[in-house]
Amino acid sequence: xxxxxxxxxxxxxxxxxxxxxxxxxxxxxxxxxxxxxxxxxxxxxxxxxxxxxxxxxxxxxxxxxxxxxxxxxxxxxxxxxxxxxxxxxxxxxxxxxxxxxxxxxxxxxxxxxxxxxxxxxxxxxxxxxxxxxxxxxxxxxxxxxxxxxxxxxxxxxxxxxxxxxxxxxxxxxxxxxxxxxxxxxxxxxxxxxxxxxxxxxxxxxxxxxxxxxxxxxxx
Amino acid sequence: xxxxxxxxxxxxxxxxxxxxxxxxxxxxxxxxxxxxxxxxxxxxxxxxxxxxxxxxxxxxxxxxxxxxxxxxxxxxxxxxxxxxxxxxxxxxxxxxxxxxxxxxxxxxxxxxxxxxxxxxxxxxxxxxxxxxxxxxxxxxxxxxxxxxxxxxxxxxxxxxxxxxxxxxxxxxxxxxxxxxxxxxxxxxxxxxxxxxxxxxxxxxxxxxxxxxxxxxxxxxxxxxxxxxxxxxxxxxxxxxxxxxxxxxxxxxxxxxxxxxxx
Numbered sequence: 001x002x003x004x005x006x007x008x009x010x011x012x013x014x015x016x017x018x019x020x021x022x023x024x025x026x027x028x029x030x031x032x033x034x035x036x037x038x039x040x041x042x043x044x045x046x047x048x049x050x051x052x053x054x055x056x057x058x059x060x061x062x063x064x065x066x067x068x069x070x071x072x073x074x075x076x077x078x079x080x081x082x083x084x085x086x087x088x089x090x091x092x093x094x095x096x097x098x099x100x101x102x103x104x105x106x107x108x109x110x111x112x113x114x115x116x117x118x119x120x121x122x123x124x125x126x127x128x129x130x131x132x133x134x135x136x137x138x139x140x141x142x143x144x145x146x147x148x149x150x151x152x153x154x155x156x157x158x159x160x161x162x163x164x165x166x167x168x169x170x171x172x173x174x175x176x177x178x179x180x181x182x183x184x185x186x187x188x189x190x191x192x193x194x195x196x197x198x199x200x201x202x203x204x205x206x207x208x209x210x211x212x213x214x215x216x217x218x219x
Numbered sequence: 220x221x222x223x224x225x226x227x228x229x230x231x232x233x234x235x236x237x238x239x240x241x242x243x244x245x246x247x248x249x250x251x252x253x254x255x256x257x258x259x260x261x262x263x264x265x266x267x268x269x270x271x272x273x274x275x276x277x278x279x280x281x282x283x284x285x286x287x288x289x290x291x292x293x294x295x296x297x298x299x300x301x302x303x304x305x306x307x308x309x310x311x312x313x314x315x316x317x318x319x320x321x322x323x324x325x326x327x328x329x330x331x332x333x334x335x336x337x338x339x340x341x342x343x344x345x346x347x348x349x350x351x352x353x354x355x356x357x358x359x360x361x362x363x364x365x366x367x368x369x370x371x372x373x374x375x376x377x378x379x380x381x382x383x384x385x386x387x388x389x390x391x392x393x394x395x396x397x398x399x400x401x402x403x404x405x406x407x408x409x410x411x412x413x414x415x416x417x418x419x420x421x422x423x424x425x426x427x428x429x430x431x432x433x434x435x436x437x438x439x440x441x442x443x444x445x446x447x448x449x450x451x452x453x454x455x456x457x458x459x460x461x462x463x464x465x466x467x468x469x470x471x472x473x474x475x476x477x478x479x480x481x
Contacts, residue, residue, distance in 0.1 A: 114323070116273050116317070118422055120314065
């Protein structure tokens with residue numbers, strides 16, 4: 001008879017790493033999404049090119065390859081990253097590229113008349129974005145951002161391949177030591193699902209809060 | 220003799236192959252109330268949009284209050300295209316009210332009015348709100364200050380939009396078909412606000428409208444546009460009762476046939 005409590009504890013330690021990766025990855029992805037998404041709408045052509053190149057590159061190559069590149073190739077070039085740093089970097093940059101297109105699409109979904117009202121009120125481009133466009137666009141972005149965050153959560157499992165002891169890595173350790181697959185993998189199945197549910201519940205709450213009194217803006 | 224506050228000199232504007240304004244010149248005196256009428260596509264709305272810098276001109280010059288709108292004078296006196304800073308400075312003299320109100324749906328009525336003064340004039344919140352409440356009171360919307368735009372009728376939205384434009388104290392106000400999107404029974408409440416504005420302020424006002432009766436009462440001068448040119452202009456009585464040009468006559472006949480009163 002196996003004493004599972006120690007092994008479950010191991011998996012829970014992995015869960016903390018997964019949560020940490022998800023939060024840090026999402027933070028980087030969100031920053032990149034806004035930088036590149038707004039960059040694509042810039043008046044300056046070089047900024048647009050740079051943003052487009054970033055988006056196309058990170059959407060067009062596998063996150064698995066990006067992770068290995070960050071962890072094994074960058075050190076050759078003199079950038080030594082810990083496995084956690086490499087994981088956050090690959091996840092954040094990859095999901096951020098998808099998020100950038102969400103930001104761009106949401107900003108473009110706001111009617112031209114809103115921009116024109118801002119010109120007539122003599123707001124600067126920054127003030128227009130900050131006070132008028134983005135608050136409305138954010139509500140359009142949220143459902144897709146929720147998808148992206150859950151995708152990122154599930155993608156964290158690949159960091160086990162660069163031996164970062166996340167939840168999936170720990171489940172494999174438990175499986176190797178006990179020879180049992182059912183218990184560790186059912187446990188992390190449930191844990192992943194609970195984390196994803198937490199994300200979508202939080203996002204729905206945020207969406208409701210932001211949409212208050214805003215009939216006709218949500219499309 | 221005062222000098223004109225708006226001086227439009229031989230401007231032209233095309234959208235692709237379509238020539239909307241063709242070598243157009245006109246002048247507006249300070250405090251003058253001008254009505255621009257004419258069939259759709261005649262270029263009257265485009266003039267307002269050009270004055271608000273929502274469209275650029277292809278050629279010609281515009282002077283607002285003695286300063287070039289789209290050009291800046293370099294040190295040698297040579298005119299060069301205006302940069303964004305120059306445009307921003309010029310826009311302070313001009314306000315615009317749109318056909319579809321263009322209120323900010325995520326901001327309350329009060330915040331719609333205070334936003335621009337707080338951001339562009341660095342007005343403190345208390346001062347901006349005090350001024351906003353005065354303006355909302357003037358347009359009869361003070362009791363809805365805390366409401367969101369989605370809770371208002373079209374006429375109420377348009378009155379808020381007028382208050383919002385007035386909050387920046389522009390010297391020139393542009394009204395672009397401000398009652399065209401309203402249900403007929405809501406038109407009058409907006410027109411009443413504009414009548415009061417015309418009586419109580421010395422703002423220069425340019426009005427594009429299909430409300431011929433209102434244009435007649437409101438304007439000092441009426442300009443009839445067709446195909447990007449001014450066909451006829453004059454005092455309201457002359458244009459509406461006694462138009463000289465055949466095109467003006469046929470336009471007014473059609474308008475009356477469509478049930479608009481003059």
